Amino acid sequence: MSGLVDRHVAFVEALRAAGLPVSLAEDVDAARAITRLPLDDREILRTAYAATLVKRETHRSAFDALFDLYFPALVGAGRTAREDEEVGDDAGPQDTGPALKDFQQRMAEAMSAGDRDAQLELAIEAVGTFGFLPGRGPRMSSFSAYQALKRTAPEELVAQIVEGLMSRGLDEDSARRRAAGTIAAFRQMVEGDALRRIAEEKGAEHVAKTTVRPTIDKLDFSSARAADLEQMRREIYPLARRLATRLTQEHHSRRRGPLDFRRTVRASISTGGVPLVTHQKPKRPHRNELVVLCDVSGSVAKFAQFTLLLVFALRDQFTKVRAFTFVDHVHEVTDHFRPGADVADVMAELAAATSQAALWGRTNYGRAFSKFTESYADALGPKTSLLVLGDARSNYSDLQLDVFADMVDSCRHTWWLNPEHTRNWGAGDSAAPRYAEIAPMVECRNLTQLGEFVHDIL
């Protein structure tokens, strides 16, 4: 039992290190929960830990990764090891030529049959045989998922799997989708198993520190991979909805307008004519016009798109929203955001429209600002809030600080969102500190910061 307690404590520590807020009370709950359960099923243990320790769905992937490290499904090569020993006497190396061919053949069969257990065993075998990196001494060897996947090359089998699935009565379209899904799942199995073995060699703490990624709402826009971006995009609408709900509730709780005489008297009748509770008229909400001016050059394009989507998802909080993109030229993109438009389409249109914001393709903030005042000066007025998005990296060109200062003066509020970490402001060609003297600049690197910022300005 003491071994289990140590494991439990180490696991909770690792969860905290990964950013999950696990309180002492929850820790105790988890320990109580696992004593009430049959411990012969790993999935039940996982569920018990998840129910007691993880209170937010976005934390679930980090939890699962750590759970696999601290409570691995098997030790060493597991069941596949025995088979290896049986054929171990054969001449020749295990991981080249015919062995590889044979492995690919078995992999294709398992994948077209849709046999998950067989696939899992193959993944374990792939890491053990093809992903093994021998070291000089004990505890120096390691495993590489990259190596294993590169050598076994599951992608080469797509055609074969599709054929296999079609012979089972699927049409080509769904066979292709199924094959792609199976291979992606196999890659994940291999990656997971490699991590498990490294954790076994070097300790779970070591792996937990280096491999667990931040949750999607804390992930930097700049370090997001393609799959992360898609997930973030799916988060935009829920985020907007949460913000809108929170805003309405806060506005309601702050509605202290003038006394509503009629309602107060009406309510006093139920207390015998004594006005115990006063009722106020709701305050009229104060709404701004918003102008968004965003840098869409390569380095910050993703960040700009997210912010634009979020702003437009919240458009009913403003009287009017106009959006402009720039690289070294300014282009209006307001038209792309039709009410109820499809997110994926809007993103594609925005990407296509980027070329119209660039003449030479080198970011030039100074030129963009002066072009903006030339062509769209009417967009700014005393009721307007101006939101500038960009990293303020202007390729050492003329910054046109006075033009920007004029723009700021003509608006009610100005904010500048910078997707870079504060410590990088002013490094290299970044003009962030100089622009920050004119307009308040806010660091905004992930969805959480973005959500907080948008909430604060509304």
Add this chain to the structure above:
Amino acid sequence: MTTWFKTPDHAREQLDSTGYLADPATATTAYLAGELGKPLLVEGPAGVGKTELAKAVARSTGADLVRLQCYEGLDEARALYEWNYKKQLLAIQMSGTGGHGDAAPVWDDIFTDEFLLTRPLLTAIRREEPTVLLIDEVDKTDVEVEGLLLEVLSDFQVTIPELGTISAVRRPFVLLTSNATRELSEAVKRRCLYLHLGYPDAERERDILLTQVPDLDRTLAGQVVETVARLRELELKKAPSIAESVDWARTLIALEIRDLDPEAVSRTLGVVLKHSSDHDRAIRELKLL
């Protein structure tokens, strides 16, 4: 203490027998909630069976369901208890006409059980029979109501200043549901077990359809599940959930459609997708035209 379920497997069998097909995680968590005597917070998209879970727990254990539907502006008087002031006024007037002087005893008398109107939270706590307390859509309330819930959720008691503290005679099985439109406070989350209900896998969803829509044919159910699964992969504003697939299956039965071909899908797509942009996207991606 009541035993709600004996083991995780028992929980699963019991829930199955009422027609709620729970996955292992749901069954285990429901078992734990009963065993540890902790409230269970269920979160997930609309229409995946969160409220239904509470009803199934009540049905399978023979308990009664007490429901508190949350909405914006819900307050103490409608969630916990209220003094029946009309009755209190009458009592004061009655005693006033009776005689002079002794008004003091009346002031004590009007704060008794007789004048107390219990609302769902207090009702659930005072019941002596097994009770399932469902606090539905807790994210719709104001933050202050969460504070009100804390005492109930952690100690299963309610403090009424005039009467004192009323503790639970028998701990109810508390289930809170949330659509996550708002982040609940850490204090509430800390006191609850947490379960995220997502979309079920294909096989379970087919079984759910077959239990909910008895006339449904197996192959048609398979087709519905497969199409819905594809729709969920698309980037939609509102992905169809189980409630929508059940509606869809019922629609197909009503229209006597036996085979879900592209034409049938595009004719009945309105049952599953509720946004016009989602509609357009689905038609384009599934190549329906």
